[in-house]
Amino acid sequence: MTFPNAFENLNVLSQQTLLSPTALHDAVPASDRAMRTVSQARQTVANILQGSDPRLLVVVGPCSIHDIPAAMDYAQRLKALAAEVQDQLFVVMRVYFEKPRTTVGWKGLINDPHMDDSFRIEEGLQIARKLLVDLNDMGLPCGTEALDPITPQYLGDLIAWSAIGARTTESQTHRELASGLSSPVGFKNGTDGSLDVAVNAMLSAAQPHAFLGINEFGQVALTHTRGNAFGHLILRGGSVPNYDSVSVAEAADELAAAKLPVNIVVDCSHANSRKNHNLQSLVLKDVVGQLVEGNRAIKGVMLESNIQEGNQKLGKPEDLRYGVSITDACLGWTATEDALRDAALRLASRSM
Ligand SMILES: O=C[C@H](O)[C@H](O)COP(=O)(O)O
Numbered sequence: 001m002t003f004p005n006a007f008e009n010l011n012v013l014s015q016q017t018l019l020s021p022t023a024l025h026d027a028v029p030a031s032d033r034a035m036r037t038v039s040q041a042r043q044t045v046a047n048i049l050q051g052s053d054p055r056l057l058v059v060v061g062p063c064s065i066h067d068i069p070a071a072m073d074y075a076q077r078l079k080a081l082a083a084e085v086q087d088q089l090f091v092v093m094r095v096y097f098e099k100p101r102t103t104v105g106w107k108g109l110i111n112d113p114h115m116d117d118s119f120r121i122e123e124g125l126q127i128a129r130k131l132l133v134d135l136n137d138m139g140l141p142c143g144t145e146a147l148d149p150i151t152p153q154y155l156g157d158l159i160a161w162s163a164i165g166a167r168t169t170e171s172q173t174h175r176e177l178a179s180g181l182s183s184p185v186g187f188k189n190g191t192d193g194s195l196d197v198a199v200n201a202m203l204s205a206a207q208p209h210a211f212l213g214i215n216e217f218g219q220v221a222l223t224h225t226r227g228n229a230f231g232h233l234i235l236r237g238g239s240v241p242n243y244d245s246v247s248v249a250e251a252a253d254e255l256a257a258a259k260l261p262v263n264i265v266v267d268c269s270h271a272n273s274r275k276n277h278n279l280q281s282l283v284l285k286d287v288v289g290q291l292v293e294g295n296r297a298i299k300g301v302m303l304e305s306n307i308q309e310g311n312q313k314l315g316k317p318e319d320l321r322y323g324v325s326i327t328d329a330c331l332g333w334t335a336t337e338d339a340l341r342d343a344a345l346r347l348a349s350r351s352m
């Protein structure tokens with residue numbers, strides 16, 4: 001019997017073999033400096049989660065990357081700001097290449113780097129890996145959403161922190177994936193605000209799993225994982241925001257009841273800002289206030305920020321405004337600087 005026979009792949013139009021993870025690593029190798037950035041940052045995030053580093057983890061950057069020169073421009077600014085606030089804040093750049101859509105839409109730079117439905121995924125992987133090497137080479141650690149279960153084999157060595165998104169936290173595939181990630185991994189609460197799915201995800205991803213994956217040569221492989229020791233909860237709001245002190249206390253109680261480490265990251269964007277980018281600064285102020293008053297459960301925050309504020313509709317690349325998000329609306333650069341400087345200043349007054 002040939003494959004496919006008359007009863008399978010009825011809705012598959014075509015398939016094209018892509019380069020293997022090892023071929024991509026050879027084509028775009030990580031420098032020693034880049035690898036040092038990754039390993040030091042992973043250790044720092046682990047230290048923050050374990051409480052031996054008192055700083056606040058800040059994952060900040062564009063909602064999605066679509067323009068490499070703009071991403072490098074943003075990164076230069078962020079590197080300088082990160083150095084300025086480093087006594088209080090540990091800054092990781094948000095470098096999101098994969099977008100989970102509510103229905104349909106542009107799925108990110110890896111899926112469609114030319115933003116024209118040409119879906120040059122191999123080129124997307126190459127561009128993404130080159131950017132990650134360059135950012136880590138600058139000494140700027142990178143965080144991303146782990147969405148596609150195959151992508152980490154191509155890029156995972158360059159990631160210091162990962163998130164599992166609100167739409168996939170409940171998915172077994174993503175829990176298995178998280179159990180094998182080399183970086184600490186945060187799980188978002190569900191889009192409806194439910195914490196249970198994220199708590200269950202943390203319990204699951206901390207355990208070893210066996211599942212179908214790919215190996216470094218791109219072959220299908222039975223994959224056994226160790227379990228991720230650094231899972232944590234990300235509060236991103238749901239039908240209502242959940243960054244306030246009551247919601248944070250409830251989340252901390254839920255983690256403790258599940259005998260999980262009480263480690264919370266607050267996403268100042270998404271439902272916590274009611275998708276109004278300007279409200280992110282106010283959410284951050286509130287979270288910093290909780291920390292100043294002695295909260296020990298909050299270990300980090302996330303912000304969606306770009307060179308210019310707001311967002312724009314995806315159009316022809318030549319029509320796009322420079323430094324403006326083509327997915328969720330972002331804080332602009334000046335507001336980002338103000339928000340992080342203010343946070344650092346107020347956190348400096350904390351008695352540790
Ligand atoms: O952060 C990004 C978006 O909120 C997420 O990808 C969903 O986007 P959509 O609702 O525009 O599809």
Ligand SMILES: C=C(OP(=O)(O)O)C(=O)O
Binds near residue numbers: 100165167188
């Ligand atoms: C999709 C994202 O967030 P969430 O999963 O919280 O919607 C994101 O941060 O890009």
